Amino acid sequence: MLDRIGWANGILIDTDRTRLLFDPMSGRRLPSECSVFITHAHSDHTYGFGTTGKKYSTRETLAIHKALRKREVKNVHTIELGESVKFDDVEVKALNAGHMLGSCQFEVKTSKFTAIYTGDINCVDTLTTKAADFKSCDYLIVEGTYGHPSYNFPRRSTMYADIIRWTMTEIKNGKIPTFQVYSSGKPQEVIRLFNVYANVPVVCSPSISRSNRVYMDCDVRLEFLDSSTPEGNRTLKHDDCVYVTTGHSDHLPRKASRAVATGWAIREAFRKSTAFPLSSHADFDQLIRFVSQVNPRKVYIFTGYTDVLARQIEYKLGIEAGPLPTITQTKLFDFN
Numbered sequence: 356m357l358d359r360i361g362w363a364n365g366i367l368i369d370t371d372r373t374r375l376l377f378d379p380m381s382g383r384r385l386p387s388e389c390s391v392f393i394t395h396a397h398s399d400h401t402y403g404f405g406t407t408g409k410k411y412s413t414r415e416t417l418a419i420h421k422a423l424r425k426r427e428v429k430n431v432h433t434i435e436l437g438e439s440v441k442f443d444d445v446e447v448k449a450l451n452a453g454h455m456l457g458s459c460q461f462e463v464k465t466s467k468f469t470a471i472y473t474g475d476i477n478c479v480d481t482l483t484t485k486a487a488d489f490k491s492c493d494y495l496i497v498e499g500t501y502g503h504p505s506y507n508f509p510r511r512s513t514m515y516a517d518i519i520r521w522t523m524t525e526i527k528n529g530k531i532p533t534f535q536v537y538s539s540g541k542p543q544e545v546i547r548l549f550n551v552y553a554n555v556p557v558v559c560s561p562s563i564s565r566s567n568r569v570y571m572d573c574d575v576r577l578e579f580l581d582s583s584t585p586e587g588n589r590t591l592k593h594d595d596c597v598y599v600t601t602g603h604s605d606h607l608p609r610k611a612s613r614a615v616a617t618g619w620a621i622r623e624a625f626r627k628s629t630a631f632p633l634s635s636h637a638d639f640d641q642l643i644r645f646v647s648q649v650n651p652r653k654v655y656i657f658t659g660y661t662d663v664l665a666r667q668i669e670y671k672l673g674i675e676a677g678p679l680p681t682i683t684q685t686k687l688f689d690f691n
């Protein structure tokens with residue numbers, strides 16, 4: 356019998372004899388019998404690397420995390436996409452999530468049920484990632500970041516063309532188009548976009564440069580200059596170029612013309628920035644299609660528009676859906 360699926364400071368799947376925790380939200384000490392899985396290298400998903408027990412991630416996720424944190428992580432077992440780890444009564448397999456380099460979903464297979472936890476997913480191909488895999492299961496735990504019908508993104512090719520057009524216009528007007536982004540995922544897609552479709556140098560801030568190097572080690576071709584090198588610095592000061600940075604607005608070049616790339620741009624205006632709805636998450640239609648392809652017995656939604664998406668899944672697909680329940684019993688999880 357299925358014991359528990361729920362939120363316990365992370366996504367918990369507890370079977371008769373095995374306790375699995377996915378993307379825990381704290382690096383505090385966890386019970387030793389608990390195995391931790393990390394879906395991708397964005398910082399809100401990597402607290403698990405700080406735990407002392409055994410943990411699992413893809414090789415790419417671990418490499419990006421180490422490059423950004425500049426710190427060793429102990430007791431991590433890497434798992435390739437398509438590979439499984441076996442426990443007593445459970446097998447856990449990594450599936451591509453399409454969200455960024457190394458991002459994965461985890462399929463949990465027992466003799467009694469199969470569950471999939473998606474982490475963050477994107478269901479279309481991009482210049483740096485392939486669309487998320489979908490596989491049937493009994494219980495699907497899926498993100499609902501953009502799980503509202505108002506969040507449907509334009510075709511990726513249209514957004515790419517819009518970004519290139521805006522960038523070339525800004526350069527023509529003597530500006531430095533400057534994308535303010537996270538360190539990994541989106542910046543590499545944007546850099547690749549300019550490398551492929553525009554003949555303009557791309558300068559990156561140091562942390563983005565560090566994660567670029569991991570992408571390159573994993574065969575993603577990126578051409579860029581690091582702003583902390585003399586050549587990068589000189590290009591930023593004197594040449595036509597694009598700047599991709601995590602940097603705070605105080606540290607932008609004088610001629611910066613600011614841009615952001617986020618799904619929130621569909622409904623929000625961004626002060627002093629041009630906003631492109633280029634997201635590494637699935638939009639509403641992608642989420643509905645993904646759930647219909649997986650066709651689970653029940654869907655649990657763990658973030659974002661949990662109630663709205665649950666109602667829409669039930670209405671459109673006739674599949675039982677609801678927010679992921681919180682597990683409150685302290686005896687189940689003692690974090691002290």
Ligand SMILES: [Zn+2]
Nearest residue numbers: 395397454475
């Ligand atoms: Zn993410």
